[in-house]
Amino acid sequence: NAGVTQTPKFQVLKTGQSMTLQCAQDMNHEYMSWYRQDPGMGLRLIHYSVGAGITDQGEVPNGYNVSRSTTEDFPLRLLSAAPSQTSVYFCASSYSDTESPYEQYFGPGTRLTVT
Amino acid sequence: GQQLNQSPQSMFIQEGEDVSMNCTSSSIFNTWLWYKQDPGEGPVLLIALYKAGELTSNGRLTAQFGITRKDSFLNISASIPSDVGIYFCAGQSNTDKLIFGTGTRLQVFP
Numbered sequence: 001n002a003g004v005t006q007t008p009k010f011q012v013l014k015t016g017q018s019m020t021l022q023c024a025q026d027m028n029h030e031y032m033s034w035y036r037q038d039p040g041m042g043l044r045l046i047h048y049s050v051g052a053g054i055t056d057q058g059e060v061p062n063g064y065n066v067s068r069s070t071t072e073d074f075p076l077r078l079l080s081a082a083p084s085q086t087s088v089y090f091c092a093s094s095y096s097d098t099e100s101p102y103e104q105y106f107g108p109g110t111r112l113t114v115t
Numbered sequence: 116g117q118q119l120n121q122s123p124q125s126m127f128i129q130e131g132e133d134v135s136m137n138c139t140s141s142s143i144f145n146t147w148l149w150y151k152q153d154p155g156e157g158p159v160l161l162i163a164l165y166k167a168g169e170l171t172s173n174g175r176l177t178a179q180f181g182i183t184r185k186d187s188f189l190n191i192s193a194s195i196p197s198d199v200g201i202y203f204c205a206g207q208s209n210t211d212k213l214i215f216g217t218g219t220r221l222q223v224f225p
Contacts (some may be wrong), residue, residue: 004157035215042121042203043158043215058212090157102146102207106157 002026004107006091012113013081021076021110023091030096032074033058033104034066036087043090049074050096081114088112121204121216128194129224136219137188138204146207147180147187152218153200161202162189194223 007022025032033048035058045058049068063085065077074093078085088111092104121138128134138147146165150158162173164180164187171178177190187206191198204216 033213040217042119042217043205045212045214048212092157102148102205102213103160103163104148104213106150106159108157109155 004091004093004105006089006107006110008110009108010111012115013078014115015081015083017081019078019081021078021089021091021112023074023076023107024072025074025091025093025105026072027093027105028071029093029105030071031104032068032091032093034064034074034076035090035092036060036085037090037109038087046076046089078112083114086112086114119204119206119214119216121219123219124217125220125222127222127224130194130196132194134191134194134198134221135188136202136204137186138206138216139186140206141185142208143184144206144208145184146213147178148205148207148213149176149178149187149189150203150205151200152203158203191221194221196223196225199223 004025030051034046035043037043044060046064047066049055052071055066088109090109091107094104148163149161152158162178167184168182169180175192201218201220203218205213207213
């Protein structure tokens with residue numbers, strides 16, 4: 001299993017540009033989520049999905065869109081990039097059964113700079 | 116919103132020393148998780164705790180779910196250089212969401 005994969009690893013955008021961060025998992029996990037990590041602030045939840053066709057907002061959803069058309073993929077779209085979106089973005093997935101619903105597996109991250 | 120206070124922010128210790136870090140919450144959690152993040156990588160799950168009072172070990176790591184359900188601690192015994200990294204606690208209450216602490220940066224000197 002490849003686990004959770006993210007592309008690209010690095011990206012530089014100009015203000016106002018749009019792009020999609022890709023995330024895929026091959027563990028048949030129902031639960032997937034996107035976080036951003038900023039210095040001194042830990043990980044903050046952007047959006048999450050409890051299954052294909054179902055998404056919901058996290059703590060910091062503004063400026064981002066998500067969709068979940070398949071179990072495997074959970075892309076994150078930046079509609080109009082702003083410097084405040086400069087961050088490291090992590091995708092994570094987990095089972096949603098009652099035994100281990102929150103043991104999330106993280107991807108390697110995408111380092112985004114918006115100039 | 117809910118907040119997790121993680122302390123200390125950073126630690127500089129000598130190889131072989133024991134390490135202790137903790138997280139406290141303003142509200143009750145049903146689940147506590149501890150993650151480690153190496154530079155340039157995503158966090159990796161170390162220990163998961165699901166029951167108040169639970170004490171769980173993973174090699175040299177031991178974590179406990181506080182009786183009040185508002186805190187958790189992580190101990191690392193006999194630290195080694197590869198323990199270097201950032202350690203995060205995460206908690207889950209009555210929603211589907213995990214809340215992460217701000218991390219403890221550990222540096223181990225030989």
